Amino acid sequence: MNNKGKTLFEKIWDEHVVENRAGFPDVFYIDRHFIHEVTSPQAFEGLRKAGKPVARPKQTIATADHNVPTLNQHLPIKEMLSKIQVETLTQNCKEFGIELFGLGHQHQGIVHVIGPELGITQPGMTIVCGDSHTSTHGAFGSIAFGIGTSEVEQVLATQCLLQNRPKTMKIEINGELGKGVLSKDIILYIISKISTAGATGYFVEYTGSAIRALSMEARMTICNMSIEMGARGGMIAPDEVTFSYLKGKVHAPKGEEWNSKMEYWKTLYSDEDAQFDVEISYRAEDIQPMITYGTNPGMGIGISDVIPQDNGNGDISSAMNYMNLNAGQELLGQKIDYVFIGSCTNSRIEDLRLVADFVKGKRKAEGVNVWIVPGSKLVEKQAIEEGLDKIFIEAGFELRQPGCSACLAMNEDKVPAGKYCVSTSNRNFEGRQGPGSRTFLASPLTAAAAAVTGVISDVRTLIKDESYAI
Amino acid sequence: MPFEKFNDTAVPLMASNIDTDQIIPARFLKATTRDGFGKNLFRDWRYDNQGNPKEDFVLNQNNYRGTILVVGENFGCGSSREHAAWALVDYGFKVVISTFFADIFKNNALNNGLLPIVTSKSNIEELVSEMDVDKDTSIEINLEEQTWSFVDRTIEFEINEFKKMCLLKGYSNMDYLASKNEAINNFENEHIYA
Ligand code: SF4
Numbered sequence: 282m283n284n285k286g287k288t289l290f291e292k293i294w295d296e297h298v299v300e301n302r303a304g305f306p307d308v309f310y311i312d313r314h315f316i317h318e319v320t321s322p323q324a325f326e327g328l329r330k331a332g333k334p335v336a337r338p339k340q341t342i343a344t345a346d347h348n349v350p351t352l353n354q355h356l357p358i359k360e361m362l363s364k365i366q367v368e369t370l371t372q373n374c375k376e377f378g379i380e381l382f383g384l385g386h387q388h389q390g391i392v393h394v395i396g397p398e399l400g401i402t403q404p405g406m407t408i409v410c411g412d413s414h415t416s417t418h419g420a421f422g423s424i425a426f427g428i429g430t431s432e433v434e435q436v437l438a439t440q441c442l443l444q445n446r447p448k449t450m451k452i453e454i455n456g457e458l459g460k461g462v463l464s465k466d467i468i469l470y471i472i473s474k475i476s477t478a479g480a481t482g483y484f485v486e487y488t489g490s491a492i493r494a495l496s497m498e499a500r501m502t503i504c505n506m507s508i509e510m511g512a513r514g515g516m517i518a519p520d521e522v523t524f525s526y527l528k529g530k531v532h533a534p535k536g537e538e539w540n541s542k543m544e545y546w547k548t549l550y551s552d553e554d555a556q557f558d559v560e561i562s563y564r565a566e567d568i569q570p571m572i573t574y575g576t577n578p579g580m581g582i583g584i585s586d587v588i589p590q591d592n593g594n595g596d597i598s599s600a601m602n603y604m605n606l607n608a609g610q611e612l613l614g615q616k617i618d619y620v621f622i623g624s625c626t627n628s629r630i631e632d633l634r635l636v637a638d639f640v641k642g643k644r645k646a647e648g649v650n651v652w653i654v655p656g657s658k659l660v661e662k663q664a665i666e667e668g669l670d671k672i673f674i675e676a677g678f679e680l681r682q683p684g685c686s687a688c689l690a691m692n693e694d695k696v697p698a699g700k701y702c703v704s705t706s707n708r709n710f711e712g713r714q715g716p717g718s719r720t721f722l723a724s725p726l727t728a729a730a731a732a733v734t735g736v737i738s739d740v741r742t743l744i745k746d747e748s749y750a751i
Numbered sequence: 752m753p754f755e756k757f758n759d760t761a762v763p764l765m766a767s768n769i770d771t772d773q774i775i776p777a778r779f780l781k782a783t784t785r786d787g788f789g790k791n792l793f794r795d796w797r798y799d800n801q802g803n804p805k806e807d808f809v810l811n812q813n814n815y816r817g818t819i820l821v822v823g824e825n826f827g828c829g830s831s832r833e834h835a836a837w838a839l840v841d842y843g844f845k846v847v848i849s850t851f852f853a854d855i856f857k858n859n860a861l862n863n864g865l866l867p868i869v870t871s872k873s874n875i876e877e878l879v880s881e882m883d884v885d886k887d888t889s890i891e892i893n894l895e896e897q898t899w900s901f902v903d904r905t906i907e908f909e910i911n912e913f914k915k916m917c918l919l920k921g922y923s924n925m926d927y928l929a930s931k932n933e934a935i936n937n938f939e940n941e942h943i944y945a
Pocket of ligand 1 (some may be wrong): 346347391392393412414624625626684685688689706707
């Protein structure tokens with residue numbers, strides 16, 4: 282007899298298995314599928330060659346984000362290949378009957394920002410996208426993960442994927458975060474401990490009082506970076522924070538449907554006697570504002586620590602060589618050239634509000650370029666309505682238009698070779714922000730602190746009260 | 752194309768944590784077809800910013816050749832871009848040997864007929880030291896038996912049964928899923944989000 286309880290992950294997984302046959306992967310049903318211009322064209326091409334339609338066009342949603350300019354979006358895209366890629370998406374969506382939030386649409390934005398803010402992402406769903414940070418959507422208590430283009434094609438054609446069930450990992454964070462410590466710091470801390478491959482093969486559930494206390498947007502930041510420790514995805518059980526965030530969103534259920542969905546959503550938690558394959562816990566009090574020093578997201582330290590000789594996260598000497606830094610040195614006071622506040626990790630309205638609150642009445646340091654790239658048209662609109670744009674302009678920051686921008690530098694938003702950038706994005710790989718660029722990953726507050734001081738700074742010494750502890 | 756037993760030499764690239772941005776930098780993802788990514792494989796390691804080949808990079812040297820790529824730990828971490836697998840295949844690689852592969856990369860590789868072989872660090876070190884002595888060390892890849900061999904060593908490797916069958920028969924996930932149409936329709940009748 283096996284009557285042990287189920288984890289949240291197992292509950293949702295089991296609900297989506299169309300067929301389970303010994304020796305074969307599960308035929309796994311996908312509720313929502315997001316696509317964008319970079320990883321979808323070859324999938325549509327495949328369908329066209331095979332003469333197949335999109336099986337469930339209403340369950341796929343498209344946006345243009347990875348490769349779009351962040352200035353003058355109303356003008357034709359100048360770069361020819363990018364233009365073709367965006368036009369190909371438009372053409373494919375039209376031909377196959379898929380809703381597109383293209384450039385200029387009021388709902389356009391980074392795929393992992395718009396899904397949640399439009400209420401398309403809901404608890405208990407399975408969600409995939411040809412982008413590894415699809416894990417973001419797990420913050421709503423859904424199973425969400427990134428897939429390759431062949432798999433995009435499979436979902437388009439059948440609304441299913443073949444999947445082997447991953448193992449489960451619980452990461453619990455209890456306690457209270459200190460002032461100036463944000464959810465970005467939590468996840469950078471976890472990755473520095475677990476390493477960039479430490480959760481490979483696992484689906485992670487984040488729990489504990491410090492996680493429960495986070496806003497919906499802060500939870501998304503954590504789930505977003507699950508992939509950076511190798512995890513297939515990350516999730517957080519839905520609760521009142523989730524439900525009140527969703528209520529009233531454009532695509533959220535309404536009326537009777539809301540009530541029936543709520544009944545299901547309320548069953549979505551890990552049972553007390555559920556067993557995880559691995560359980561880890563950390564204390565919120567141990568987490569400082571974090572910063573990375575190397576060339577993978579696991580190479581992170583507390584802002585006032587020194588760069589370690591080796592934290593087990595890859596080759597330190599080649600990383601130091603690339604970054605032109607030395608093990609044993611501290612990062613506080615390190616001069617920087619660029620600040621990028623954006624990406625699906627930290628480009629939501631709360632991020633922009635925090636930054637605006639901090640920089641109000643201050644000015645950026647001489648010689649530093651500061652780009653603020655909102656995650657979506659809705660975020661941009663709200664920022665303007667709240668007057669944040671004026672604060673940024675007064676501070677000498679540049680508020681751009683929505684897109685992935687310098688997170689992956691596919692468009693012209695590139696950090697020049699050899700320059701240092703404090704970035705709120707999720708990857709500090711060699712050349713990620715442009716060939717030869719040197720990235721320090723950090724929270725929006727730490728990035729804002731660097732913008733006004735021109736050097737890596739401990740934001741805690743620059744704020745007076747506790748009000749930043751979200 | 753069915754994956755058959757073969758012998759070939761290997762190319763060693765012993766860095767660890769080689770991420771997908773190194774395999775194919777994002778600025779080369781603007782194509783709308785699957786072809787031609789091989790020329791930008793490991794672009795920023797292979798060429799300087801003037802586009803000249805860097806002499807010290809292994810793919811630019813004549814001493815190592817072959818369709819088997821041997822790499823350090825944790826290969827393919829980072830992005831879900833299948834372009835990484837396409838670039839390796841387009842360049843001509845058929846097998847990658849590492850101690851560890853990132854999940855999405857592994858799937859992408861298998862979906863493109865590129866075989867990822869996981870083995871121990873010491874096995875890789877042994878192979879690489881053989882190659883130091885003889886760069887033309889021949890390696891046999893036998894998927895049917897799930898082994899790879901060099902000199903007098905034969906090493907077993909694990910692979911998911913289903914994926915093995917797909918590779919050996921040239922069968923794809925899409926073929927399998929397409930045969931499940933009825934089960935999918937039935938499932939949808941009772942499913943909350945369909
Ligand atoms: S912002 Fe960066 S990480 Fe997020 S979807 Fe875009 S490219 Fe990927």
